[in-house]
Amino acid sequence: MARPSVQNKRSSQSLFTPIASKEADLKIVLLGESAVGKSSLVTRFASNAFDADKESTIGAAFIVKKYYVTDPETNEVKLINFQIWDTAGQERYQSLAPMYYRNASVAIIVFDLTDISSLTKAEFWIAELEAYNREEHKIQILLVGNKSDLSKNENDNQISETVERLKVPYFKTSAKEGTGVDELFKYIVDSIDDGIFVESRETLDLDQKSKKSSCC
Amino acid sequence: MSAKKSVASSLKNPVFSSDDAESRALVTDEYLGDQSSSSVNNDLNSILKQITKDSTPVSSKALKLGFPEEKDDECEDMQLFLNRRKHFFILSSAGKPIYSMHGSEDIIVGYMGLIQTIVSYFHLEETAEAGIGTGDLRSFKNGDVCFTFENRYPIILMGVSNMQETDVESTQQLDFLYNYLVTTLSKPHINKVFRQRESFDFRKLLGHADVACLNNICADLANNSNLGLIIGGLPCLKVKRHIRVKLEQILLRYTSPSVLYGLLLGPEGKLITVMRPRRHTLHTADLQLLFSMIFNTNTFKTSSTDKPEFQVNEEFWVPVCLPRFNSNGFLYAFIQFWQLQRDDALEKLGTGSADQSVNPDTTKMGLILLSPYKDQFYQVRDISKRIIDRIMESSTLYKELYLSMLTNTPPEGICPLISDFIFKSKKHAQYFLIKRDDDGEHERMLRYIYSRLHSAVVTNTLVSPQRSTKCNGENILQRKIITFDSSNFIKYTKWKVSSSQLEESFNMNARISSSPQKNDIVTGFVISTPSFELYMVRKGSDIDKKALAQTSKKIIKWCLKNEGRLFVSGGAVF
Numbered sequence: 158m159a160r161p162s163v164q165n166k167r168s169s170q171s172l173f174t175p176i177a178s179k180e181a182d183l184k185i186v187l188l189g190e191s192a193v194g195k196s197s198l199v200t201r202f203a204s205n206a207f208d209a210d211k212e213s214t215i216g217a218a219f220i221v222k223k224y225y226v227t228d229p230e231t232n233e234v235k236l237i238n239f240q241i242w243d244t245a246g247q248e249r250y251q252s253l254a255p256m257y258y259r260n261a262s263v264a265i266i267v268f269d270l271t272d273i274s275s276l277t278k279a280e281f282w283i284a285e286l287e288a289y290n291r292e293e294h295k296i297q298i299l300l301v302g303n304k305s306d307l308s309k310n311e312n313d314n315q316i317s318e319t320v321e322r323l324k325v326p327y328f329k330t331s332a333k334e335g336t337g338v339d340e341l342f343k344y345i346v347d348s349i350d351d352g353i354f355v356e357s358r359e360t361l362d363l364d365q366k367s368k369k370s371s372c373c
Numbered sequence: 374m375s376a377k378k379s380v381a382s383s384l385k386n387p388v389f390s391s392d393d394a395e396s397r398a399l400v401t402d403e404y405l406g407d408q409s410s411s412s413v414n415n416d417l418n419s420i421l422k423q424i425t426k427d428s429t430p431v432s433s434k435a436l437k438l439g440f441p442e443e444k445d446d447e448c449e450d451m452q453l454f455l456n457r458r459k460h461f462f463i464l465s466s467a468g469k470p471i472y473s474m475h476g477s478e479d480i481i482v483g484y485m486g487l488i489q490t491i492v493s494y495f496h497l498e499e500t501a502e503a504g505i506g507t508g509d510l511r512s513f514k515n516g517d518v519c520f521t522f523e524n525r526y527p528i529i530l531m532g533v534s535n536m537q538e539t540d541v542e543s544t545q546q547l548d549f550l551y552n553y554l555v556t557t558l559s560k561p562h563i564n565k566v567f568r569q570r571e572s573f574d575f576r577k578l579l580g581h582a583d584v585a586c587l588n589n590i591c592a593d594l595a596n597n598s599n600l601g602l603i604i605g606g607l608p609c610l611k612v613k614r615h616i617r618v619k620l621e622q623i624l625l626r627y628t629s630p631s632v633l634y635g636l637l638l639g640p641e642g643k644l645i646t647v648m649r650p651r652r653h654t655l656h657t658a659d660l661q662l663l664f665s666m667i668f669n670t671n672t673f674k675t676s677s678t679d680k681p682e683f684q685v686n687e688e689f690w691v692p693v694c695l696p697r698f699n700s701n702g703f704l705y706a707f708i709q710f711w712q713l714q715r716d717d718a719l720e721k722l723g724t725g726s727a728d729q730s731v732n733p734d735t736t737k738m739g740l741i742l743l744s745p746y747k748d749q750f751y752q753v754r755d756i757s758k759r760i761i762d763r764i765m766e767s768s769t770l771y772k773e774l775y776l777s778m779l780t781n782t783p784p785e786g787i788c789p790l791i792s793d794f795i796f797k798s799k800k801h802a803q804y805f806l807i808k809r810d811d812d813g814e815h816e817r818m819l820r821y822i823y824s825r826l827h828s829a830v831v832t833n834t835l836v837s838p839q840r841s842t843k844c845n846g847e848n849i850l851q852r853k854i855i856t857f858d859s860s861n862f863i864k865y866t867k868w869k870v871s872s873s874q875l876e877e878s879f880n881m882n883a884r885i886s887s888s889p890q891k892n893d894i895v896t897g898f899v900i901s902t903p904s905f906e907l908y909m910v911r912k913g914s915d916i917d918k919k920a921l922a923q924t925s926k927k928i929i930k931w932c933l934k935n936e937g938r939l940f941v942s943g944g945a946v947f
Contacts, residue, residue, distance in 0.1 A: 191580055200675070203686065208676045213580035215557075215672050216691030216706075218684075219750070243687075247580045249558065253692065256748045 175225055177236035179354040184240045185345070186258045188282045189267035190275035191246030194303040197332035198267065199243045202342055207333050214245040217257060226346055236357055237346060246278075258286060263297045263345055270308035270329070276319060283323055297348065298325050301341060306331040442817075443595040445588035449477040459595035460533035461550060462488055463587075465567065466526050471575045472584070474591040488531050492524050512540045523547040527567035528554065528575075536595075538824075541831055546594050549602065549661070552696045553590060556662045557583055559694035561701055582670045589669035597820035604827050604906065606797050606804040607660055610639035614937035616773045617646050621945035623763045624648040628947045631744050631752040633704065635760075635945070636660070638739035640778055642668050644803065645738070647944035655944075656697035657802040663693055663741070667708065682733045683710040688757075690750050693743075707742040707753040711761060713775045718765065736778050738764075782807070790916060790924050793819055795908040796932040798940050805932065805939040818895065819910055822866075826899040826908050829864045865898040865921065900925060905932070 187195040196214050200206055203222045222239040242257040244250065258264055266282045268275040279300060286296055300323065302308075302316060320327045326344065330337035443459060454476045462481070463472040468489030473481040495510035512521040521543035523530040530547040554563065558578060566573045579587075593599035601607055624635050624646070634655060635648030642664045649655055667673055673689060674681040689708040694700060714736040740760060744753050764770050797804040808819075896911040898921060907929055911921070932939060 204675075206675075208671075210671060210676060210681075212582040212585045212670045212672050215580075215582050215666065215670070216689060219688040219690060219754070220686065245580070247578070249562065249578055250692070253747060256750070 175227070175234045177225060177234045177357040179233070180236035180238060180357040181349060181354045182238045182240060183263065183345070183349065183353075184242075184261045185263045185265060186242040186244065186261040187265045187267060188244055188254065188258070189246055190269070190272075190278035193246065193267045193269040193272070193275050194332045195246065195265075195267050196243050198265070198301070198303060198330065198338065198341075199241055201332045201335055201338045203239075203241070205335070207335075209333075213247065214243060216245055216250065217253070218243045224342075224346070235354060237349065254285075255289075258289070258296060261296050263299065265299050265301055265341070266325075267301045267303050270302040270304050270312065270316070273312045273315060276312075276316065280319065280323070283325060297345075299341070299345070300325045300327045302327070302329050303332055305329045305336060306334045442592075444592050445474050447477050448475065449479065451480060454480050457533075458535040459591070460531075461547075461591045461594070462531045462533075463550065463554070464489060464529050464531075465571075465573070465575055466493075466524075466529055467567075467571045469572060469574060471528070472579075472587050474588070474595070488522075489529060492522055492529050492531075496524060512543065519543060521547060523551060525551050527564065527571075537828070539828055539831055542828065546602075549594075549658075550587065550590065552658070552662055553587065553665060555696045555700055556666060556694050559701065559703055560696075582672045585671070586666060586669045590665055593669075596817075597824040600795065600804070600806065600820070600823060601661055601664075603820075603824050604795065604797055604804060604908070605657070606802045607657055607664075608641065608643045609801075609803045609805055609940050610643040610645050610777055611805060611935075611938050612645060612777045613773055616770060616777075617937070617941065619767070619770060620646050620764065621648070623760055624945040625947055626763070627756045627759055629752065629756055631746060631749040632742045632756060633745050634741075634743040636739075636741040636743075638741065639774075640735045640737060642739075644941050645774070646941050649944055649946060651946050653698070656695070659695035659697045663695065663706065666691075666693065667739075667741075673708065673710070680732070683737050683739070685710050685712050685737070688754060692747065703747070704743045704745060705747050705750075705753075707744065707750065707757055708739065709757055709761070710737050710739045711765075712737050713771065713778065718771060719775075731779075736775065738774065790920055791909045791911050791928070792913075793910045794928055795823065795906075796928065796939070797906040797908075798936065799904055799906065801940045801942055803940045815912075818912075822895065822897040822910050823908050825866065826864065826897050830862060830899060830901045830906060862901040863899070865896060867897075867915075868895045896921065898925060900929075905929070907932075 187199065189195055191213060196211055196218070197207060199218075199220055200208060200211075203220050220239075220241045220243060222241065224237040224239055226235050226237065227233070228235070242261070244254065244257050264282070264286050266279045266286075268279040283298055283300070286298055290296055300320065328337055328341045328344070330341060332338065443457065446453075448454060457475050459474070461472070461474045462470075462485065464470055464485045466489070468486050470478075470481055470485045473485075476484075492510060509524040510522050512519060514520070517535055517537070519534045519538065519540070521532045521534070521540060523544065528551060530551055532543050532547050534543055566575070566578065590599075593602060597603055620637060624637070625648070628648070632648075633650065633653070636655075637645040637647070639645050647655055671681050673684055675684045675686075676682075689706070691706045691708060692703040693706050694703050698704070712733065714731070714733070740757055742753050742757055764774070792809045793807060795804050795806050808816075894913070894915040896909075896916055898907075898909040898911070900907045907925060909921075909925060909928070936942070
C-alpha cells in the first residue's frame with residue numbers, strides 16, 4: 158500500500174521551518190529507461206508520497222525542494238535548495254538530455270531491479286556522462302536500482318558485476334515503500350562540498366525585517 | 374433480448390454490429406418533433422416567429438437519448454468487440470498495429486491487415502485509373518454503421534461509428550487523432566522511422582502517457598464528452614473586460630525572444646487570454662491538441678491526495694509540435710499551474726478562508742509559455758515567475774479571477790426557461806457555456822443533444838455553403854436586427870422521456886434530480902448564423918414555442934452585449 162501523504166506543507170512550513178544560516182543550490186538530474194520509477198523517486202523525496210497510477214513523464218518536470226539539515230555538533234542549520242530535473246525515459250526525448258544534465262551537480266541514473274534490460278540503458282547514460290565530465294565541472298554519478306519491493310534478487314549477480322565494473326556508488330530503493338530513498342538523499346547531502354554554501358537569504362531577509370522594525 | 378438481436382445483426386453485418394449488446398440505453402425516447410428552417414431572409418424576430426407559427430410535426434421514430442459510457446479496453450471477447458458503437462484503428466501503411474481503442478492484440482491484428490488491404494486496394498485502383506494517387510477510399514456505410522478512412526502515408530487511420538455521425542465529423546475525428554501523433558512526434562520524426570524500416574513497430578515510440586491520451590481522446594469522441602471537439606472551439610472563462618486587458622498588459626511587459634506564445638488558462642482549460650506575435654495567429658486546432666495532451670493524462674497531475682489534481686509544485690518543459698503552426702518542428706512548452714485558493718490571499722481580500730470541499734482544480738490557473746528554443750527553460754521560467762507574481766500581487770486581479778472561477782451564471786432573468794446553453798462565437802472560435810448541473814446523467818443527455826444539434830448544423834452547412842455577410846456583433850446590437858440569409862439555420866428537436874428503464878435507474882440511484890423524469894420533455898434548439906451559434910437545452914415541461922424564441926433572443930442579446938467578457942479577442946499582441 159502507498160503511504161499516505163504525511164505532511165501538510167503549510168503548517169509544517171510556518172510552525173517548524175528553521176531559519177538557516179547558510180544555503181546552497183543543488184542541481185540534480187534523473188536519467189534512465191522509461192518506467193523504472195524516476196518520477197516516483199522524486200515524488201517520494203519531494204512529497205513523501207507514491208502515485209501508483211502515474212503515467213509516463215512527457216518531456217521533463219522541474220521540481221524545487223527546500224531541504225534543511227542540522228549539523229549535530231554545531232546545531233547550525235543549513236538549507237539546500239534542490240532543483241531536480243525529472244526526465245522522460247523514452248528514446249524520443251534523448252536528444253534533450255544534455256540540456257538537463259549540463260549544469261547538474263548530481264546525476265541519479267535509475268534502473269528497474271526486476272527488468273535487467275533497463276541496466277543497459279543505465280550503462281549508456283553513465284558512459285555519456287563520463288564522456289561529458291570535465292576537470293572543471295564534474296557531475297557526480299549515482300546508480301539506483303528501484304522497485305526493491307518487487308525484486309526477488311534474481312538479477313543480483315549481474316548487477317553487482319556491473320556495479321563493480323562501473324565504479325559508481327550504488328543504492329537499492331523502493332519508491333513505493335519508501336525504503337532506501339532517505340539514504341540516497343542523505344548520501345547526496347553528505348557529499349556536498351562545503352564551499353558551495355553561501356550566507357542564507359533567509360537570514361538576510363530576517364536582518365532586513367528586524368532593521369525595518371527597529372527604525373520605526 | 375438484445376443479445377439475440379445482436380447476433381442476428383452481426384451475421385447480417387459481419388464486421389461490426391450496430392447493436393450494443395453489452396449495455397442498454399439509459400433512456401429511450403420517443404421522437405416528438407424535428408423542424409428545421411434555413412434559407413430565410415429575415416431578421417431574428419421573424420425567423421423566430423416562424424417556428425412559433427409552424428405546427429410541430431410528430432414522428433414515431435424512437436431515439437436513444439444518451440449512451441452508456443464507452444471506454445477503451447483490451448477485451449478478448451469478440452462479440453463485445455463487434456458490438457462497440459465506436460472504434461478507432463491506427464496502423465502503419467505496412468499494416469502493423471499502432472493503436473486500437475478496443476480489443477486484444479489477437480483480435481486487432483487481423484483487422485489491421487484487413488484495413489491495410491482495403492486501403493491499398495483502393496489506392497492502387499484509383500492510381501491506375503486516374504494516373505495519380507489522390508482518390509483514396511474515404512468512407513462507406515453498412516446499415517447504420519459508418520466506416521471512415523484516412524490514408525496519411527506512412528499512417529492509416531480508420532474509424533467505425535454507430536452514432537449517426539456525418540462523414541465530415543468522422544473524418545475530423547480521424548484527423549484529430551492523426552494530428553495528435555504529429556503533436557507528440559512531429560512529421561519528420563514519423564517519416565524518418567518508417568523510411569528507415571517500413572515494418573517499424575511504431576508502438577515502441579509511444580509511452581504510457583501517449584496511449585493514455587489516445588484512449589482518452591477516443592473515449593471523448595465516443596461519448597461526446599469534449600464539447601470543444603464537438604462544436605469546434607475553445608472554452609472561455611467569463612472575466613470582466615478590464616481584467617483581461619490588465620492581464621494582457623502584464624503579459625506584454627515580459628515579452629522576450631525566448632517566448633513565442635503565451636496562454637493563460639482557467640480551470641478545465643478555459644482560456645483567459647493569450648499572448649502572440651503580430652505575425653502569427655494561434656490555431657484553434659493546435660490549441661485543442663495541446664490541451665488534449667495536458668488535460669488527458671495524469672502526467673501533469675498528482676494523486677498524493679485522494680483525487681488526481683494538477684501538480685502545483687512542479688514545472689514542466691514539454692516539446693510539442695503544433696501541426697498548423699509548423700508540422701516539421703517542435704516548440705517547447707513551459708507549463709505551470711498554481712492555486713488561487715490560498716488562505717493568506719483570501720484573508721487579505723476578506724472573503725473568508727478557503728472552502729476545502731471544492732475540487733482544488735476549479736480554482737487553479739495555468740500558464741503555458743511556448744518557446745522556439747529547447748535550451749531556454751530557465752529564461753522562460755523566470756518570465757513565468759514574474760507574470761504569476763504580478764497577477765497574484767494585484768488584489769483586483771486576484772479577486773476577480775477567483776470569483777469568476779467560482780461563479781458562472783448569467784444575470785437573473787436572462788434564461789429562466791433554459792437549463793443549459795452554449796454560445797459559440799465563430800469569429801473567435803471560442804464558446805461560452807452555462808451548465809446548471811453536474812449530475813452525470815444530465816450531462817450525458819446534454820452531450821448527446823449538443824452533438825445532434827451540431828450534426829444538424831454541419832449537414833446544413835454542407836447543403837447550403839456559407840456566404841460571407843457583414844453580420845457582426847456590434848452592428849446587430851445597434852440595429853437590433855440580425856440579417857438572415859442562406860447561411861442561417863434554426864433547428865429544434867423535442868424528445869419525450871418515456872422510459873421505464875429510466876425510472877428504474879432513477880430509483881436505484883435515489884437521485885433527486887435534474888435527470889429527466891418520466892413524461893419530461895427535452896427540447897434541443899440551435900440557431901446558427903455567420904457570426905455565432907447558440908445551442909440551448911430545455912428539460913421539464915413542454916415549452917411554448919414563443920417562449921423558446923424569446924428566450925433565445927434574450928440569450929443572444931446578452932452574449933453579444935457581453936462579448937468582451939465572454940471571449941478573448943486578439944489577446945496580447947506584440
